[in-house]
Amino acid sequence: MNQRSLFLKLLSAVIVFGAWQIAGLIPVSYAFPTFTESMHALYTITMDGRLFTAYAETLRPLVLGVAISAVSGIGLGLWIGLSSRFDWLFSPIFIVMQAAPLAALIPILVMAYGIGLTSKVFVVCIMAMPVIVLNTSTAVRNTPASIKEMGRSFLASDRDIILKIIIPAASPVIFSGLRLGVSAGFIGAILAELKITPTGVGDIITYSRSIADYPTMYAAIFSIIVLAVLFLNGLERLENTLFEGNNRGYVSD
């Protein structure tokens, strides 16, 4: 079972990279390098250390923003899901936030918070938080009434009901919100570096594009994707250790 899924993952990687290679060889555009050229560029920027200095810069707003979004997003989501008054007050804000065109908000953020870390963290949060809040609150609201009633009949306190019934019941959907939120946070971090000030990985992308060094540009983009995938896998590990019983087939691979 596990071997099979590993094989399928490898197969899909081979297909995607193969298609990339072929598209680069044709080429579909003079600005589209082959897979091997990009990997070579990745090797170069890894070896000369540029990649690491870039990530030291990029990871700061990313990690900060994702951490803030996860903690306050789950907290707010729980609150909204448990209280209909809070739902009424806050849900619309996050629905609007999720639909808002971020690019249009960036100039306002820059005006308010300057071009430093704060604005970038904000961008990551705006991207990551809504889906975390909305998933959490929906999951909390959809906890089966019958198991809450069971808890009450066996003398659970309100605290027990939240900690031992609602949160575990909601955790698969909360985690899927976290996964979506983290992915969106990665997009937000890069977007912030492209739109506010070119730093970190955003700087590699902007700079190498300006000097037509497309392999390096794609190497930087590729590295972001790899990092995001690794991060999401880590999140899934965390879920499986925290909520053992959740791993019953419906957690994505």
Place this chain on the structure above:
Amino acid sequence: MSQTSDAFGKADPIDIDSAVSVRGVSKNYGEVEALRDLSLEFPRGQLTSLLGPSGCGKTTLLKIIAGLIPATAGEIEIDGRKVTGPGPDRAFVFQDFALLPWANVLRNVSFGLELRGVGKSEREAVAEKYIGNVGLSGFEKAYPHELSGGMRQRVGLARALSVDAQVLLLDEPFSAVDEQNRRKFQEDLLALVRNENKTFIFVTHSIEEAVYISDQIAILLPRPSRVSEIIRPTSFRGTKADNIRRSPEYLDIVDQIWASLRNYVE
């Protein structure tokens, strides 16, 4: 209004020791009047069935006794104490099992004790014992989705037994269980009533099931519900489980109940 009709002229006297008393209970859900002025006594150490067509308010009455929903009027007394909410003297077995899907059998069965703050090793020892009693030894580490409907309900039963409540409330516990398992279950329940000195309140819509397992059957009529008849089978209670369904009294009571209920079934 309750009215006691003794089935064959040899029912027990009325001044029995009752564990649970329902006095003049009414329940309205907005416009819907589910129960009206319902009174009923539940004798200690016996199994009383609430029998009636779907929608007549059986679950509502059971949940009011459990303290899960408030009555609109009237009161429930358990050993002379008024019910104001759920209590340690009652345990509930749910129609849809209400197991925690993320917890294994052992944790599900010990969940009631966990909520009471009993330590892990102690509550697991108690849970083990009842898992064995309901015939699930070896499944402690299984998750609910790996069990059949009948096994899931055994988990629900073990959970209710392990908190050692005096009154067990069972809401159509066998309705989602296949016929073979149901019969086995009914036999086990008879043994349980005999061995555990507990009061059982058992909701069912099956006439045969009610007559087979009950010391007392309260027949509820459709909304607004009240007790129309109380039947106390006597002659076959002492006989072996296998012989009950062949006893003439069993067959007569089934017929009699059907005769009084058929008017309410389209």
